[in-house]
Amino acid sequence: MTAVSDVATAVLLPAGAIFCLLGSVGLLRFPDIGSRLHAAAKAQTLGLLLILSGTAAQTPLRYAPVLLLVILFQLLTAPITSQIVGRTAYRVQALDRRKLFRDELADRLALDGTPVDAQPSSEDADR
């Protein structure tokens, strides 16, 4: 039994650490906020999930559910955070739209008569 949980932990913890590391590398290497959010929202969440699962395999049974709760709430909140950040970034033009292959949100806003370009210039948003 301990052997099984030891192996599980030995696999899960390094895997989680690798995903966290790659998420951080993504934060550094990706060109704009949108792509960086992908790294933060997915790779980090998966990394944390793996690390917590690996830890849960080692802790006594009465503490393991609490770790699973942490995973649950992380899964619930991480997408919300990244959506808020992404939305704000788009609205203040911190998201570089010239790099987008296609931007259907801008098309929609232009149709509604509120094009994004009507807002202050992007120099203000960079700060």
Added chain:
Amino acid sequence: MTGREKTHRIRHHLPMVGWLWLLWILLWGSVGPVVLVGGLLVALAVVGTFSLPPVLPGAVPRPLAIGRLLIALLTDLIGSGTAVAWQVLRYGGKTSAAIVEVPLRVDSDLLITAVAEFTTIAPGTLVVEIDRRRQRLYVHTIPVHDEADIARRREAVQSVERRVARAVGTTRRRTGPPGDDGSGPPGDTGTGPSPDPDRGGSTP
């Protein structure tokens, strides 16, 4: 308030009370009588004080579909973690992205929230804007190189939506082909015309 309304209200809040109770017990990490009774009292007090409106009238949770949804969530998460990691290593600063408009069929706050959450967890897609009135999601996706990528992403988000709707049973089983583009009649899904004798839903 008549007795029938009261029992109806209590039944409506029962899942929330149960969940809060379970949370309390898990956080204390023991099942002594003090914890059990105290937790139940706290859960009842919280639900009684902060009474929430019914978020999804007429919904019938389907355990099998929910289980399938959770498994899909897990595989999505692993898939997206690996996909992003691969993006980081392979393309790095040269990743190309797009913002895609996805029309939805579901029309309730909770379902749209759920679809947005699952979409963000799914590989390569991240919701940046929710148009509640028009039932549309605006999804930032990587990587995008051509039109086919955009169509594929839109289809992926809509399949997530179908899974979510199926899990809470507010939609009938889709009869159309899975590759439907989401432009069907708006009354097809959603919470409106689904009277449920068991819960009664939003009847005031």
